[in-house]
Amino acid sequence: MAGEDATVQLEKRNEEPLNYRDGNMSSQWKLNGNNLTNTSMVINPTSNSMVESLACSSDSMADSFAPPIWNQPIIWQSLGYCDMNVKNNASTSNTLGNGTSIFGPVRSNAMLKGSTFLPDFPVMLPPSLPHFPADSGFIERAARFSCFGGGNFVDTMSPFRISESLNPYTGDSLEAFMGNGSKSLPAMQSQRHEINAIECSKEVSLPVELGTEGSLIKNDKMIENFPSSHDEAKYGIGVSAHESDEAEFSGSGFQEELDDAAGESSAKGLGSKKRKRTGQGTQINVNNGGRQLATESAKDQAEIQQQGDQNQASSKPGGNRDKSGSQGLDLPKEEYIHVRARRGQATNSHSLAERVRREKLSERMKFLQDLVPGCSKVTGKAVMLDEIINYVQSLQQQVEFLSMKLATVNPRLDFNIEGLVAKDLQTGTIQAVLPGLGSSSVPLQGSVNPQFSTVGGRLRESTSQVHCAWEDELHNIIQMGFNSNDPLNSQNLSGSPRLGHMKTEH
Amino acid sequence: MTMQKFPSNVNSVKSRFTNRFLQALKKMNKNKPASPSIRETYRRYHFIRVASYASMASVIRPRRAWSYATLWKIRNRALMKRSSRARSLTRNPRKDIGFEQVSDLRKLVPGGEEMKICRLLNETIHYIKCLEAQVEIMRNIVDHCST
Numbered sequence: 243m244a245g246e247d248a249t250v251q252l253e254k255r256n257e258e259p260l261n262y263r264d265g266n267m268s269s270q271w272k273l274n275g276n277n278l279t280n281t282s283m284v285i286n287p288t289s290n291s292m293v294e295s296l297a298c299s300s301d302s303m304a305d306s307f308a309p310p311i312w313n314q315p316i317i318w319q320s321l322g323y324c325d326m327n328v329k330n331n332a333s334t335s336n337t338l339g340n341g342t343s344i345f346g347p348v349r350s351n352a353m354l355k356g357s358t359f360l361p362d363f364p365v366m367l368p369p370s371l372p373h374f375p376a377d378s379g380f381i382e383r384a385a386r387f388s389c390f391g392g393g394n395f396v397d398t399m400s401p402f403r404i405s406e407s408l409n410p411y412t413g414d415s416l417e418a419f420m421g422n423g424s425k426s427l428p429a430m431q432s433q434r435h436e437i438n439a440i441e442c443s444k445e446v447s448l449p450v451e452l453g454t455e456g457s458l459i460k461n462d463k464m465i466e467n468f469p470s471s472h473d474e475a476k477y478g479i480g481v482s483a484h485e486s487d488e489a490e491f492s493g494s495g496f497q498e499e500l501d502d503a504a505g506e507s508s509a510k511g512l513g514s515k516k517r518k519r520t521g522q523g524t525q526i527n528v529n530n531g532g533r534q535l536a537t538e539s540a541k542d543q544a545e546i547q548q549q550g551d552q553n554q555a556s557s558k559p560g561g562n563r564d565k566s567g568s569q570g571l572d573l574p575k576e577e578y579i580h581v582r583a584r585r586g587q588a589t590n591s592h593s594l595a596e597r598v599r600r601e602k603l604s605e606r607m608k609f610l611q612d613l614v615p616g617c618s619k620v621t622g623k624a625v626m627l628d629e630i631i632n633y634v635q636s637l638q639q640q641v642e643f644l645s646m647k648l649a650t651v652n653p654r655l656d657f658n659i660e661g662l663v664a665k666d667l668q669t670g671t672i673q674a675v676l677p678g679l680g681s682s683s684v685p686l687q688g689s690v691n692p693q694f695s696t697v698g699g700r701l702r703e704s705t706s707q708v709h710c711a712w713e714d715e716l717h718n719i720i721q722m723g724f725n726s727n728d729p730l731n732s733q734n735l736s737g738s739p740r741l742g743h744m745k746t747e748h
Numbered sequence: 749m750t751m752q753k754f755p756s757n758v759n760s761v762k763s764r765f766t767n768r769f770l771q772a773l774k775k776m777n778k779n780k781p782a783s784p785s786i787r788e789t790y791r792r793y794h795f796i797r798v799a800s801y802a803s804m805a806s807v808i809r810p811r812r813a814w815s816y817a818t819l820w821k822i823r824n825r826a827l828m829k830r831s832s833r834a835r836s837l838t839r840n841p842r843k844d845i846g847f848e849q850v851s852d853l854r855k856l857v858p859g860g861e862e863m864k865i866c867r868l869l870n871e872t873i874h875y876i877k878c879l880e881a882q883v884e885i886m887r888n889i890v891d892h893c894s895t
Binding site: 599602603606607609610613614624627628630631633634635637638640641642644645646647648649650651 | 887
């Protein structure tokens with residue numbers, strides 16, 4: 243069978259170290275085809291035998307290529323390379339049609355666990371070699387991805403520049419997928435791909451660590467565990483190893499990354515500047531930093547796209563600038579949170595990341611709502627924040643008040659404990675103070691109970707009233723039993739300024 | 749370190765805080781004779797307040813941002829006597845869109861100046877829990893002393 247012959251040939255070629263320096267397109271293509279078959283993890287339900295055979299050969303290469311490998315089919319699927327090829331190469335419609343038919347169902351079944359399913363694609367390619375020059379662009383990119391482990395991206399790029407001009411996805415298919423103007427910058431694109439592949443490689447590792455789940459809530463809990471602010475965008479782009487939907491989502495995430503790559507010409511206008519900067523940034527940093535830049539630029543686009551209801555998301559073009567409210571998930575640099583797109587919602591990675599962020603914030607607000615008494619009826623973040631602020635202020639005021647109380651009470655304690663001499667004085671003060679204490683403690687308790695059910699303004703009032711009562715007590719101690727215990731409004735004017743002054747000592 | 753929104757064991761926090769705070773109080777009472785002057789009382793008040801925050805923050809260790817910030821502030825105050833405040837103002841403030849209250853919250857929660865909103869909310873939750881524990885214990889102490 244021709245397919246098997248091709249597979250045998252491909253097997254042999256797979257043993258070779260990947261070499262992309264041929265100027266010959268066809269040989270490049272063949273090698274890339276090897277890389278395709280070797281590294282692609284696309285499921286082909288109709289070619290299991292070939293899958294197995296190639297699986298054996300690819301195992302040797304699998305170690306070095308495993309991380310980025312499994313994303314390549316996603317790229318291909320999501321970018322619809324085959325579709326583009328169909329559009330651009332009518333002559334190859336037959337083979338490409340087959341290719342697309344393969345990739346079509348494959349797209350929905352992408353198994354990203356490192357399984358070595360391989361497509362019929364290499365089988366198709368040899369007979370249709372003359373029809374594929376336009377497709378070589380993406381093949382080269384795939385090859386570039388596959389040689390990710392080698393890391394010589396710049397080197398791999400140069401032989402492909404020529405073929406890049408034939409980039410099939412400068413066409414309308416890009417627009418179909420990304421809504422872009424489609425003038426891609428090959429360099430940026432390739433490096434974007436690099437970076438994306440790096441990201442994807444990292445994303446692969448994450449499921450192992452997290453035991454990925456589809457639910458956002460659980461992802462939120464996992465997000466809590468990672469206190470870094472850099473990867474806030476990444477979880478939106480992370481791909482779970484479990485579900486095909488997530489594979490699609492990751493594919494769309496990749497689309498977004500390619501959006502960034504396709505950059506300046508995008509219809510998103512605003513973000514173009516940022517993307518350019520991020521592109522340059524990513525060129526510089528092909529590492530964690532670059533990854534963050536790429537993802538953050540992706541998030542920029544998300545924000546531009548969405549301008550959501552309460553868009554608190556940060557737009558960080560170079561990864562260094564906070565244009566707007568910067569929120570971040572505290573994730574460590576190396577980890578992704580895998581998010582699943584909900585039914586009927588946009589699977590855009592930016593929107594998903596945005597949504598996850600919003601949900602995290604809302605979850606925390608709910609938690610605070612439970613924590614702060616009297617907030618169960620309150621709806622809306624602004625009012626909730628007001629309540630929280632009032633509550634924190636009231637707690638701090640209570641601390642001050644109680645410390646003042648302790649400051650006045652303690653000497654009495656010492657007297658009691660040490661049995662100092664001036665007992666009549668002490669008893670006088672105690673008796674003077676106790677009723678004051680008693681009477682002031684009543685308003686204190688009176689204020690304590692309602693304070694948890696009242697709005698913060700009233701709370702502050704009550705505590706300040708108690709403070710004023712204590713001011714009076716201080717004077718009482720000095721003046722020996724002159725107990726002017728009128729806790730309140732008349733004394734407020736004298737008491738509160740002093741208390742305010744004391745509070746500013748903080 | 750996992751980001752816990754609440755102290756994993758509030759009771760242990762409370763007991764530890766109680767111990768440290770009472771130790772600080774005893775120490776304070778030993779050293780100074782409790783003269784009932786206003787100034788002395790004020791000084792004690794200040795000392796007690798700082799001691800309560802410091803003991804709570806030390807119980808939490810510098811694990812949380814707010815506890816770390818509190819301890820840092822206290823140490824700076826002890827060392828530099830408020831000259832460090834000028835330094836803290838040089839940092840770039842975080843800009844928030846959408847909610848003006850967030851900036852107020854940043855001022856309230858120690859160390860909240862430069863956090864992102866998400867982390868700020870986490871810290872606020874933890875801070876509120878610890879503040880509640882602190883207030884409760886201090887109130888118990890005061891009630892015990894006053895009886």
